[in-house]
Amino acid sequence: xxADHLSIRRWDRLSGLMQYAFLTVVSAVMLxxxxxxxxxxxxxxxxxxxxxPQFIPTPIRLSNYTEVLQxxxxxxxxxxxxxxxxxxxxGTIFFASLAGYAFARIPFWGRGVVFLLLLSTMMIxxxxxxxxxxxxxxxxxxxxxxVPLILLPIFGAGGVFGVFVMRQFFLGIPKxxxxxxxxxxxxxxxxxxxxxxxxxxxxxxxxxxxxxxxSWNDFFDPLIYISDRELMTLPLALSLFTDExxxxxxxxxxxxxxATLPLLIIFFFAQKQFIEGVSMTxxxx
Amino acid sequence: xxxxxxxxxxxxxxxRSRSPLDRDANRTGWLFVAPMVLGFALxxxxxxxxxxxxxxxxxxxxxKASFVGLDNYQAIFSDKEFWKxxxxxxxxxxxxxxxxxxxxxxxxxxxxxxxxxxxxxxTVLFIPVMTSLxxxxxxxxxxxxxxxxxxxxxxxLLGVTGPSWLYDESLAMPVVIITSVxxxxxxxxVLFIAALQQVPVHLYEAAKLDGANKFTxxxxxxxxxxxxxxxxxxxxxxxxSFKVFGQIYVMTQGGPVGSTEVxxxxxxxxxxxxxxxxxxxxxxxxxxxxxxxxxxxQWGLRxxxxxxxx
Numbered sequence: 221x222x223a224d225h226l227s228i229r230r231w232d233r234l235s236g237l238m239q240y241a242f243l244t245v246v247s248a249v250m251l252x253x254x255x256x257x258x259x260x261x262x263x264x265x266x267x268x269x270x271x272x273p274q275f276i277p278t279p280i281r282l283s284n285y286t287e288v289l290q291x292x293x294x295x296x297x298x299x300x301x302x303x304x305x306x307x308x309x310x311g312t313i314f315f316a317s318l319a320g321y322a323f324a325r326i327p328f329w330g331r332g333v334v335f336l337l338l339l340s341t342m343m344i345x346x347x348x349x350x351x352x353x354x355x356x357x358x359x360x361x362x363x364x365x366x367v368p369l370i371l372l373p374i375f376g377a378g379g380v381f382g383v384f385v386m387r388q389f390f391l392g393i394p395k396x397x398x399x400x401x402x403x404x405x406x407x408x409x410x411x412x413x414x415x416x417x418x419x420x421x422x423x424x425x426x427x428x429x430x431x432x433x434x435s436w437n438d439f440f441d442p443l444i445y446i447s448d449r450e451l452m453t454l455p456l457a458l459s460l461f462t463d464e465x466x467x468x469x470x471x472x473x474x475x476x477x478x479a480t481l482p483l484l485i486i487f488f489f490a491q492k493q494f495i496e497g498v499s500m501t502x503x504x505x
Numbered sequence: 506x507x508x509x510x511x512x513x514x515x516x517x518x519x520x521r522s523r524s525p526l527d528r529d530a531n532r533t534g535w536l537f538v539a540p541m542v543l544g545f546a547l548x549x550x551x552x553x554x555x556x557x558x559x560x561x562x563x564x565x566x567x568x569k570a571s572f573v574g575l576d577n578y579q580a581i582f583s584d585k586e587f588w589k590x591x592x593x594x595x596x597x598x599x600x601x602x603x604x605x606x607x608x609x610x611x612x613x614x615x616x617x618x619x620x621x622x623x624x625x626x627x628t629v630l631f632i633p634v635m636t637s638l639x640x641x642x643x644x645x646x647x648x649x650x651x652x653x654x655x656x657x658x659x660x661x662l663l664g665v666t667g668p669s670w671l672y673d674e675s676l677a678m679p680v681v682i683i684t685s686v687x688x689x690x691x692x693x694x695v696l697f698i699a700a701l702q703q704v705p706v707h708l709y710e711a712a713k714l715d716g717a718n719k720f721t722x723x724x725x726x727x728x729x730x731x732x733x734x735x736x737x738x739x740x741x742x743x744x745x746s747f748k749v750f751g752q753i754y755v756m757t758q759g760g761p762v763g764s765t766e767v768x769x770x771x772x773x774x775x776x777x778x779x780x781x782x783x784x785x786x787x788x789x790x791x792x793x794x795x796x797x798x799x800x801x802x803q804w805g806l807r808x809x810x811x812x813x814x815x
Contacts, residue, residue, distance in 0.1 A: 235719070239615035240622075246612060247629045250687060253644040254632070256655050260647070269653035272662060319541040328534025334542060341549050343800040345748055347769050348789040351776050352555035353548075375544025383541060408533045437637045439751045440769075444777060455639035459755055469647055476640045487635045491628055494635075495695050 254480075261285070261474035268469050284474040294475065296450055297457040304369050304453060305435035311374040312382045312431045313424055320386025321412050325398065335387070342380045350444055357445065368445045369438070369453070378434055382427050389423035390416060426497030429490065436483065454479045560787035566780035577787035587788070589763060590771040593678070597767055598746040600682040605742055606735070608690050613697035614727075627698070631691040638688060642755035645684040646671065649756075674764045677757050681765055685752055689745070693738050700734035701727065740803040744796055768792055 255275070260268055261284055263277040288294055322328065323335050353372070357363045373379065393416065401411050417424075442456040449457075458479060461472050487494060560577055564570040581587050612630060616623050633641060648655040649670040657667030670680050704727060712722045728735075750769040753759060759766035759774070772792065776785035 243626045250633055257644045271658055273658045315540045319538040322534045322537035326530050326534035328531045345796055347772055348556050348793045349552035351782055351786050352552040375548045439639055455637050459639050480640050
């Protein structure tokens with residue numbers, strides 16, 4: 221079965237075109253909800269369900285945004301989401317790198333067993349521990365506070381994942397660096413904070429993005445543990461709007477744009493790090 | 506993996522004999538891992554055991570809990586609702602997994618190549634992964650609205666009257682499946698791209714010399730070379746699909762007529778709407794066992810592959 225070169229080249233060009241066509245169609249489907257979200261967020265209420273559909277609204281109505289900001293404590297939801305995600309990220313980086321370093325480099329008794337035990341908990345679904353956790357938190361008065369939203373992810377599956385990522389990274393750092401520092405009289409804590417952590421920037425960056433995103437988008441935990449409006453995070457607050465009959469779509473869409481846009485902008489600038497981080501951890505996991 | 510083990514052993518021996526630090530390696534080591542281990546014990550292990558105990562009790566919101574043995578589990582197996590919910594979950598998984606994996610692979614094949622512009626496509630296709638599932642589901646719910654939703658308006662432009670998607674018993678689940686595929690396909694796509702780019706180029710060159718066509722090359726070289734990633738990704742995706750919740754909560758609330766009521770939604774309803782904590786814990790343990798089995802399968806496969814490769 222040997223085809224002549226001319227037809228192969230023609231076939232290559234055709235398949236190249238088909239590849240572009242296919243990617244363009246799928247990308248268009250992926251972008252459609254974003255375009256429609258932005259478009260609706262700028263529409264007058266009466267024109268939201270206008271037929272035929274209007275992509276570029278006339279007139280453009282920016283007041284949808286200000287109305288949302290005035291009618292609901294949007295800034296509170298935003299702040300709750302931001303500061304919870306930030307604390308979860310900070311906590312995860314700190315505790316996971318500390319443990320990850322010890323698992324990689326300090327030959328303490330029971331290291332292997334403890335590490336395996338930690339790893340095996342990554343598969344415990346959140347939903348299983350949610351019920352006893354809910355009752356326990358209610359008992360000690362921490363229901364309807366941000367404490368569970370901050371502490372549970374740090375020491376849950378996300379934190380364990382962090383320990384794993386950090387350990388893998390520290391294993392790859394040459395031992396000679398540490399040994400030189402030991403000769404200089406550094407303690408373990410000093411080696412960790414002055415030598416290992418500065419070297420671990422790429423792993424930390426990956427972990428920051430993963431952890432922040434997971435916390436920012438978390439829905440199940442806030443749904444269970446939070447009931448006061450002022451304490452809600454963005455996803456939970458947004459989900460409640462759809463419950464009400466006669467949803468004000470123009471407002472809901474402008475709220476959605478405000479909730480989505482900052483993260484997409486960050487992603488746009490950090491995408492290389494992010495996508496490489498995903499493939500790195502995904503393959504070695 | 507193997508080389509790190511060897512390194513570690515050699516390092517331990519060397520350092521034991523000369524480093525003053527490792528005299529108290531046990532103390533420092535445990536000190537470093539203590540917060541994580543304590544947190545894990547308190548926030549993960551104890552609740553897990555507690556849930557197991559609760560699944561063996563009748564535990565109402567108010568009043569005393571009573572030990573009932575395996576009654577809850579027995580009740581689950583004769584609960585018609587449970588079987589329907591499990592069926593729905595399997596339906597979701599059976600729809601989502603092949604679509605997600607297939608589309609991710611189809612997208613990854615050109616994206617792993619060297620044609621210009623692939624970086625841009627990769628970015629665009631990854632955006633939904635970055636987006637909140639709740640926002641994504643809200644926007645799609647709006648687009649699939651029966652009266653003058655965007656999708657039905659497009660159909661109307663073509664002269665077709667669109668169905669009432671999310672309010673139609675046979676269409677609601679397919680809509681949820683498709684929007685979920687679009688949300689997460691970018692993640693598997695990126696994993697496949699990385700795997701495809703690691704296939705040695707000389708294999709393709711050899712195949713070309715032998716006159717193999719594109720399809721033969723794909724099935725005889727590409728696919729065998731990425732089976733490892735493929736299987737792990739499939740299992741991760743199955744696990745994820747058993748835990749589906751957010752999109753159901755936003756788009757259908759389990760309806761219409763329970764046609765999209767899935768396992769986690771059922772657990773959530775039983776626990777946090779009806780406060781049947783004992784029964785809900787037993788349901789959660791059923792979910793746990795399913796996921797445990799899938800994870801063990803994944804670990805087993807991985808171990809076999811690692812040895813095979815080594």
